[in-house]
Amino acid sequence: MEINDDLLVSHILGEVSPATAEEISTWRNSDPANNERYQQFRAIWETSKNINYIGTLDPQVSLQKLKEKAAMQKAEDDKVVPLNRKNSWLKIAAAILSFVGCGLFYLYQRNFKEIQLITKNEVKVDTLSDGSIVTLNKATSLKYPIRFRGKKRNVILTRGEAFFNVAKNKAMPFIISTGSTTIKVVGTSFNVKNKADAIEVIVETGIVQVTRNGNTVSLKPGEKVLVKQNPLLFRKEKNPDRLYNYYRSKEFVADNTPLWRLVEVLNEAYESKIVISRKELNELQLNTTFKDESLDDILVIISRTFGVTVEKKNGAIVIK
Missing domain, CATH: 2.60.120.1440 (Jelly Rolls)
Incomplete structure (x- = not known):
C-alpha cells in the first residue's frame, strides 16, 4: 500500500480501516523520518482545533499565502520523507481548512512557534x-x-x-x-x-x-x-512497582519484584542484554533498593541473593 498524504490525513481523522491503520503503523516504525512526518500532520491538526482566532479572514488571500508557503517548503520536504509529494501541503491544508475555516493553517504556521x-x-x-x-x-x-x-x-x-x-x-x-x-x-x-x-x-x-x-x-x-x-x-x-521511575530517582526499588521484571528494566536502563536461561528463575522475588549502583554490582547482588551464576557470553549476560 502506498502511504500518501491523503491516507495520513484520513488516519488522523479516524477514517481508515484497522488493516490500513496497521499498515500505517508499520510504515511509521520503519523509519524515524516517516514517524516525524506523521507527527507534523498531527501537530497541525491538533493545534488548528485550538486556535481561538477573533477577526476577519480573506479566504483568497489566505489560500494564496498557503500556496506560497507550500512552494517554499517543497524542495526541503522532498529530501526528508519518501512520500507522494504532489500538492502534499495543499492536501493536508485542505483537510484542516474543511474543519476549522479557511486561513487557519496559515495562521498556525505564522504564529505557532x-x-x-x-x-x-x-x-x-x-x-x-x-x-x-x-x-x-x-x-x-x-x-x-x-x-x-x-x-x-x-x-x-x-x-x-x-x-x-x-x-x-x-x-x-x-x-x-x-x-x-x-x-x-x-x-x-x-x-x-x-x-x-x-x-x-x-x-x-x-x-x-x-x-x-x-x-x-x-x-x-x-x-x-x-x-x-x-x-x-x-x-x-x-501498576505493580516503582521501577519505571529509575531515570528520575537514580535508583531501582524492588519490592517483592520478580526477577524477570527487574531484568527487563535493567536492560532498558543500561542498554544491556541480560537473559534468564531457566524459566524457574523468572518469578524469584527480590526485596532491595539499588541506588547509583553499576550494572556489575547489581548482578553480583542478584547472584549472591539467589545462588545463581552470572556469565557474560557472546555480547549477552546470562543468568543461570
Missing part, C-alpha cells in the same frame, strides 16, 4: 511556560510551544519516555499526543513511555484520561494503561 527538546545519552529536565515540569529519559523527543495559547496546552511526545508534573489549570487542560494516543489532564503527575510500538501511561497523582480511537479510560494514582498497535490492545491495570 515550538521547541523540540531531544535527549540522546542523558536525562533532561525542563520547565514549560505554564510552570509544568517535564523530565525526559534518554533517547526522547518532545515538542511544545514557546507559549501555550488558546484553550488547551498541547505537547507532542514523538518518541521515548517522559515524566510530567503538570501545573494545575482547570480552564486550560494539558494534552499530550503520542502515537495514536491522547493523554488529557488538568494538574497531575504521571509517566508516559512511547517505545517499541507500545505506549504506557502510569499515574502518580491526580486523574489522567487516556484516549485511543475514541475509547477513553480514566486512571487514578497507582494505575496504568498499556496501548499496543499490533496486536491492538488498550488495557487498564494496577
Whole structure:
C-alpha cells in the first residue's frame, strides 16, 4: 500500500480501516523520518482545533499565502520523507481548512512557534511556560510551544519516555499526543513511555484520561494503561512497582519484584542484554533498593541473593 498524504490525513481523522491503520503503523516504525512526518500532520491538526482566532479572514488571500508557503517548503520536504509529494501541503491544508475555516493553517504556521527538546545519552529536565515540569529519559523527543495559547496546552511526545508534573489549570487542560494516543489532564503527575510500538501511561497523582480511537479510560494514582498497535490492545491495570521511575530517582526499588521484571528494566536502563536461561528463575522475588549502583554490582547482588551464576557470553549476560 502506498502511504500518501491523503491516507495520513484520513488516519488522523479516524477514517481508515484497522488493516490500513496497521499498515500505517508499520510504515511509521520503519523509519524515524516517516514517524516525524506523521507527527507534523498531527501537530497541525491538533493545534488548528485550538486556535481561538477573533477577526476577519480573506479566504483568497489566505489560500494564496498557503500556496506560497507550500512552494517554499517543497524542495526541503522532498529530501526528508519518501512520500507522494504532489500538492502534499495543499492536501493536508485542505483537510484542516474543511474543519476549522479557511486561513487557519496559515495562521498556525505564522504564529505557532515550538521547541523540540531531544535527549540522546542523558536525562533532561525542563520547565514549560505554564510552570509544568517535564523530565525526559534518554533517547526522547518532545515538542511544545514557546507559549501555550488558546484553550488547551498541547505537547507532542514523538518518541521515548517522559515524566510530567503538570501545573494545575482547570480552564486550560494539558494534552499530550503520542502515537495514536491522547493523554488529557488538568494538574497531575504521571509517566508516559512511547517505545517499541507500545505506549504506557502510569499515574502518580491526580486523574489522567487516556484516549485511543475514541475509547477513553480514566486512571487514578497507582494505575496504568498499556496501548499496543499490533496486536491492538488498550488495557487498564494496577501498576505493580516503582521501577519505571529509575531515570528520575537514580535508583531501582524492588519490592517483592520478580526477577524477570527487574531484568527487563535493567536492560532498558543500561542498554544491556541480560537473559534468564531457566524459566524457574523468572518469578524469584527480590526485596532491595539499588541506588547509583553499576550494572556489575547489581548482578553480583542478584547472584549472591539467589545462588545463581552470572556469565557474560557472546555480547549477552546470562543468568543461570
